[in-house]
Amino acid sequence: MSPPGLSLTLRITLVTVAMIAVFFLVTATLLERAFRENAEDAVMTRLEAQLLLLMGVVEVSGPHEVRLPELLPEARLSLPAGGLYARILDRDGEMLWRSPSALGVALGDWRERQMFQHEMTVRWELPEQSFPLTFQVLEDREAYIAQIDRYRRTLWGALALLTALLMAAQALALGLWGLRPLRRVRTDLEALRLGENRRLEGSYPREIGMLTDSINALLEFERERLQRQSNALADLAHSLKTPLSALRLAVESGDGEHRDMRIQIERMQEMIEHELNRAQRLGPSPFQAPLVLAPVIERTCTALQRVADHHGVVLDTVLQPECTLRIDTGALFELLGNVLDNALRHARSRVRVTLGCGPEGLELCIDDDGPGIPEAERERVLRRGARSDTRAGGQGLGLHIVATLVRDHGGELSIEHAPGLGGARIRMTFPGA
Incomplete structure (x- = not known):
């Protein structure tokens, strides 16, 4: 027998988790890439604007003579190590001017430092001459990286929260609505059983x-x-x-x-x-639908009353009316008929049928005041063909049939001493529903 597979709830949950995880992973990657590209474009646009402002305030007197006002258009250009730097180069690449923020900063290795850089080379026209000048604006990546990190934390936190909400909603929908037909089938199967x-x-x-x-x-x-x-x-x-x-x-x-x-x-x-x-x-x-036992037992005892009168035996019952058992009426008649027939034949004056039930199960006892069955013989008489009284007719199938019926219905049969009457007790017990 193969081991039981995963439950439907677990299967659907695992598939849903995998799909949501893949979807959010792809979504987060694409959103982060788009944000990174937009942030880079924003930095380059800002640097271009800074460069144009710088070109607007520069005073050029000659190929190697440039002068800018002390109050620069961007305050960060005046702050030492402010993260934003500017410089002007001549046609030979010699630096003619650099911003106060670039003091002590090696701008020559901006590529190694992974700075953002925007430059523009223009031909500057003077009345007597014209010459090329290169304007450069550079910006550290620290602010950009910090911005990306903040966005990444916000993005992944929001996606994690959204994943949890979606999983809770999925579990709620699956439990309250999705698997409701299966629960109804289970209820209907139980009613069928x-x-x-x-x-x-x-x-x-x-x-x-x-x-x-x-x-x-x-x-x-x-x-x-x-x-x-x-x-x-x-x-x-x-x-x-x-x-x-x-x-x-x-x-x-x-x-x-x-x-x-x-x-x-x-x-x-x-x-x-x-x-x-x-x-x-x-x-x-x-x-099999549960059968209420008391009426069937009463009818059986009524049918056997003439036999009891013939033997001079009083047949009485002590029955708990609500006791039920999953058994066919014909099978119950056969069970009672065999046991009561034996009891009436061996009893001296009294046979008692007792029925009781509770959460632990059901108990049916048939007692007589006859000679009883010796303890050493009790197991043997339940075997097919064995009889406790060899003088009687028959082939000893009665108690064997009863024991088989009781086992078929999940119960146990035992032969005991009948308390009060002193004869044999045939005790049949069945587990609770």
Whole structure:
């Protein structure tokens, strides 16, 4: 038998978690990349504006003579190590001017320092001459990196919170709505098991409806198969019973030489009776409705009252009315009939039937005030063909049939001393529902 698979709830949850995780991972990566590109574009646009402002305030007197006012258009250019730097280069790359913020900062390795840099080379026109000048504006990446880190923390925090909310909503929807049809099927199956319904009825989703239709078809097939088996056994038993009866009459009409043959015929007839009764029950059905036992016991005792009167035995009952058991009425009649028949034949004056039940289970006891069954013989008399009284007729199938019936219905049968009456007690116990 293979181990049970993952539950549907766990399967759906795992798939949902995986899909949400992949979706948010891709979304976060794309959003972060887009934000990074937009931030870089914003920095470059800002540097271009700073460069144009710088070009607007510069005073150029010659190819190597440039002068800027003390109050620069961007305050950070005046702060030492302010993160924003500017310089002006001549046609040979010689630095003509640099911002106060660049004092002590090696701007030559800006690529190694991964600075943002924007430059523009213009040809400066003077009345007597023209010459090229290169304007450069540079900015450290610390502010940009800090901005990206803040955005990343905010983004991933928000996505984590959104994931948790989505998972909670998914679990709530799955529990309250998604799996409701399966819970309804489970409830209907339990009602079917308890015998309250004969098939699964209800409005189910299409996928589950296909399953319930298959279950109903299987149940109907099993009922028909069991009925065919029961009919076949009954037909076989009846077909054998008629010629055996004729053979028995023929033997009984002869002389005493056929005594052994008559015994064997009686044994075969009892076995056929046993198989015929067995064909009527075929064991308990898992969908058997609970049977209220007290009325059936009362009817059985009423039917046997004439036998009790014949033996001079008082047959009384002490029954708890609400006790139920999943058992067929015919099987219960057979069980009670066998045990009560034995009790009435061996009792001196009284037989008592007691029925009780509770959360722990059900107990049915049949006591008599006869000679009882010795403790050493109790296990043997429950075996097929064994009898406690060898003087009586029959082949000892009664208690064996009863024990089989009790086991078939999940119970246990034991032979004990009858308290109060002093004879035998046949005690049958069944587990609680």
